[in-house]
Amino acid sequence: MALLPEVKKDYGRLKNYVNGEWVDSTSSKDLDVENPTTGATIGKVPMSTADETKAAIEAAQEAWEAWRETPPITRARIFFKLKELMEQNFEDIARIMVQEQGKTIDEARGETRRTIENVEVAAGIPSLMMGYNLEDGAAEGIDEDAVISPLGVFGCIAPFNFPAMIPYWFWPYAVATGNCYVMKSSSQVPLTQWNLFSLIDKAGFPPGVVNLVNGSREVSDTMMDHPYMKGISFVGSTPVAKYIYKKCGENGKRVQAQGGAKNSLVVMPDSVLNRTVSNMLASFYGCAGQRCLAGSNLVAVGDVAGSLLEKFVDASKRIKMGYGLDESVNMGPVVSAKAKTKVIDYIDGAEAAGAKILIDGRGAKIPGYEKGHFVGPTVIDGVTPDMKIAKEEIFGPVVSYLRMDTLDDAIDFIHKSPFGNAASIYTQSGKDARYFRHKVQCGNIGINIGVVAAMAYFPFAGYKDSFFGDMHGQGRDAISFFTDRKVVITRWF
Amino acid sequence: MAEYEFPECTSFGSVIRFALELEKATSAIYDDLAARPELASTKEPLKALADSHRKRSDILEHTRREKLNEMILEPIQDIDSSNYVIETEVPAGVDVAGAKEFAGKVELTSSRFYLDSSKTAKSLLAEAARILERMGKENEANKARLDAL
Numbered sequence: 001m002a003l004l005p006e007v008k009k010d011y012g013r014l015k016n017y018v019n020g021e022w023v024d025s026t027s028s029k030d031l032d033v034e035n036p037t038t039g040a041t042i043g044k045v046p047m048s049t050a051d052e053t054k055a056a057i058e059a060a061q062e063a064w065e066a067w068r069e070t071p072p073i074t075r076a077r078i079f080f081k082l083k084e085l086m087e088q089n090f091e092d093i094a095r096i097m098v099q100e101q102g103k104t105i106d107e108a109r110g111e112t113r114r115t116i117e118n119v120e121v122a123a124g125i126p127s128l129m130m131g132y133n134l135e136d137g138a139a140e141g142i143d144e145d146a147v148i149s150p151l152g153v154f155g156c157i158a159p160f161n162f163p164a165m166i167p168y169w170f171w172p173y174a175v176a177t178g179n180c181y182v183m184k185s186s187s188q189v190p191l192t193q194w195n196l197f198s199l200i201d202k203a204g205f206p207p208g209v210v211n212l213v214n215g216s217r218e219v220s221d222t223m224m225d226h227p228y229m230k231g232i233s234f235v236g237s238t239p240v241a242k243y244i245y246k247k248c249g250e251n252g253k254r255v256q257a258q259g260g261a262k263n264s265l266v267v268m269p270d271s272v273l274n275r276t277v278s279n280m281l282a283s284f285y286g287c288a289g290q291r292c293l294a295g296s297n298l299v300a301v302g303d304v305a306g307s308l309l310e311k312f313v314d315a316s317k318r319i320k321m322g323y324g325l326d327e328s329v330n331m332g333p334v335v336s337a338k339a340k341t342k343v344i345d346y347i348d349g350a351e352a353a354g355a356k357i358l359i360d361g362r363g364a365k366i367p368g369y370e371k372g373h374f375v376g377p378t379v380i381d382g383v384t385p386d387m388k389i390a391k392e393e394i395f396g397p398v399v400s401y402l403r404m405d406t407l408d409d410a411i412d413f414i415h416k417s418p419f420g421n422a423a424s425i426y427t428q429s430g431k432d433a434r435y436f437r438h439k440v441q442c443g444n445i446g447i448n449i450g451v452v453a454a455m456a457y458f459p460f461a462g463y464k465d466s467f468f469g470d471m472h473g474q475g476r477d478a479i480s481f482f483t484d485r486k487v488v489i490t491r492w493f
Numbered sequence: 494m495a496e497y498e499f500p501e502c503t504s505f506g507s508v509i510r511f512a513l514e515l516e517k518a519t520s521a522i523y524d525d526l527a528a529r530p531e532l533a534s535t536k537e538p539l540k541a542l543a544d545s546h547r548k549r550s551d552i553l554e555h556t557r558r559e560k561l562n563e564m565i566l567e568p569i570q571d572i573d574s575s576n577y578v579i580e581t582e583v584p585a586g587v588d589v590a591g592a593k594e595f596a597g598k599v600e601l602t603s604s605r606f607y608l609d610s611s612k613t614a615k616s617l618l619a620e621a622a623r624i625l626e627r628m629g630k631e632n633e634a635n636k637a638r639l640d641a642l
Contacts, residue, residue, distance in 0.1 A: 002498055090558055106506040110561040275616055282567045318570050320503050328500045328507040330568045451566075 003325040006099055007092050011043035014190055014214050016052060017197045019059035020207025025052055025214065031187050036102035036333045037323045039371025045190040048215035053222040056211040060153040060180035061228040063208030068150050068178040072126040075176055079123040082203040086116050089199060093164060095325065100191045101163055102332040103287050104324040115164040118474065121456040122172030128479050129177055138489045145488040150178030151230040154482060155223045158185050159235045160335055161290045163192035169460055169473030170233040174482040175210060182211045184219045188335060224248055231255060233473060238465045245468035256469040256481055258462055260393040261421030264297040265450055266410045268427035269304040276426040277311045283450025285319055285377055288334050289397040293422050293444065293451050297390055297400045299410045305403045309381065316359055316377040322366055333373040334396055340373040343396030347378055350389040356382045361397060385413050407432055411439050420463030422452045443467060497581055502572040505617065508610050509557045511574055513550055515603050518581045520546035522599060525583050526592050535589055535642050542635060549628060560621045572613055577606035593639045604632035
């Protein structure tokens with residue numbers, strides 16, 4: 001099928017957005033932005049300097065006083081305008097994401113919708129940010145109020161797998177509550193945020209309220225060290241999440257750091273197999289397995305193991321790979337050559353450890369896209385809980401198939417993982433589902449759902465090594481993270 | 494000569510793309526018929542049918558944008574799109590009876606596509622399934638309108 005048109009072939013060298021203006025970075029170091037499907041270079045992203053990062057933080061700090069005094073309803077109005085602009089540019093947002101990240105157009109459209117939903121929820125800030133009070137709360141004639149106040153400047157260090165949505169778990173809530181913001185997008189996928197900032201530029205935010213700095217670790221470290229920064233939101237791998245949590249803690253900053261995952265999907269003998277298999281395909285192979293909510297371990301409980309495996313393998317073989325701008329494609333490539341090598345190493349390791357590769361995605365070749373970083377759907381049978389492939393995050397379309405005797409065995413297995421991001425059960429038993437949701441120590445639980453992606457008005461949770469911090473992104477947690485409570489006790493003589 | 498590309502239906506997006514192609518082709522068929530002097534007696538109803546199919550494209554675009562949700566982005570593996578490809582070139586010189594027969598076949602094929610897709614979509618997106626089902630029934634109603642000409 002013909003491809004949907006690319007928005008542009010080459011986006012040139014990206015600029016930073018600081019104090020309401022597009023500015024060139026003075027850095028002499030650029031990285032190429034690669035289309036992971038075609039291998040073509042589609043832009044250049046500068047590795048901005050510490051001084052450039054400081055300039056953005058200082059612009060945000062300078063804008064803060066006036067912005068926090070802007071009435072919440074006025075702030076909300078700008079978010080309504082931003083939503084309108086995003087709707088008008090919906091398809092371009094999605095297609096640029098496909099170009100730089102490799103996901104399918106359906107996935108990109110779904111992500112664009114979720115990105116907009118966060119703007120919609122943040123636009124409800126006059127209601128979300130209301131404080132509370134108690135007349136005569138302190139004593140007779142003395143009232144007590146809790147006022148919700150913004151804190152200053154916050155920032156986000158964004159990952160590559162959801163170039164549009166993840167920064168929007170954070171910044172709309174920060175800015176709607178009256179803070180100012182500095183964003184560092186992923187240097188692997190900077191085009192989507194660059195494009196979204198062109199809409200932010202038109203929406204009517206005062207200069208300095210929202211800023212974008214392209215770059216890498218130097219930008220992140222400067223954000224975490226700068227005294228004006230009140231807090232950092234991060235999504236990425238567990239080692240980096242730990243580093244950020246520690247560094248922000250040492251510097252007295254708030255932090256929400258989302259780390260890696262190793263999610264198990266548990267299938268009970270009473271599950272509705274056809275629907276279960278279909279739903280699990282989206283979990284294991286969606287975004288080529290590159291999401292922290294992706295299924296990684298498929299755990300069959302009891303005598304369902306044989307029939308489940310047969311159906312799952314058959315359905316996996318029919319996954320269509322290709323360029324995500326072809327609407328009939330189910331799965332695109334992984335994001336880079338390095339990511340592909342890492343995934344293949346895990347499959348090699350499982351094979352060497354004695355597991356059986358039932359479907360092998362290592363040699364995937366897509367005609368016309370020989371330079372693409374494709375790894376095909378891979379199903380590995382005979383995986384045991386002690387194998388590396390059952391324990392570590394792979395971030396690719398690889399399914400480790402495990403067999404357990406009982407639901408308790410499956411839950412014990414889940415609990416042995418250092419991660420606690422998500423787990424799902426497929427069953428028709430309300431009792432088993434309730435037991436699973438109560439027992440399992442993971443932040444996101446699915447009952448007959450393999451991608452447990454919280455909507456904008458719920459927190460994106462995570463336990464154990466999958467999350468470091470107290471309050472999550474999105475929803476009421478986000479409002480709490482970006483604000484503090486100021487208690488006022490009043491008496492009139 | 495207009496060209497239409499009917500994709501494999503392997504994803505929600507490709508089902509909607511197939512439907513959009515159907516609508517584009519069908520409205521063009523009615524436009525073509527309405528412009529033919531030999532069919533002047535049926536010009537207005539044929540134009541109305543063309544307009545109604547154009548309007549349906551807007552509904553489909555809206556459905557694609559508003560209803561896609563990553564939790565239910567499951568691959569679709571049970572729709573064989575080759576069963577629903579329509580004939581898009583109206584033969585020259587058809588009379589009213591011939592036009593009714595040609596367009597009627599298009600409407601019935603489309604109806605089958607929408608009703609079958611609706612069954613698949615039901616397990617993914619209930620709202621989208623309702624929209625597809627409604628379109629399938631509209632196709633049946635359009636066929637009845639043609640028969641009454």
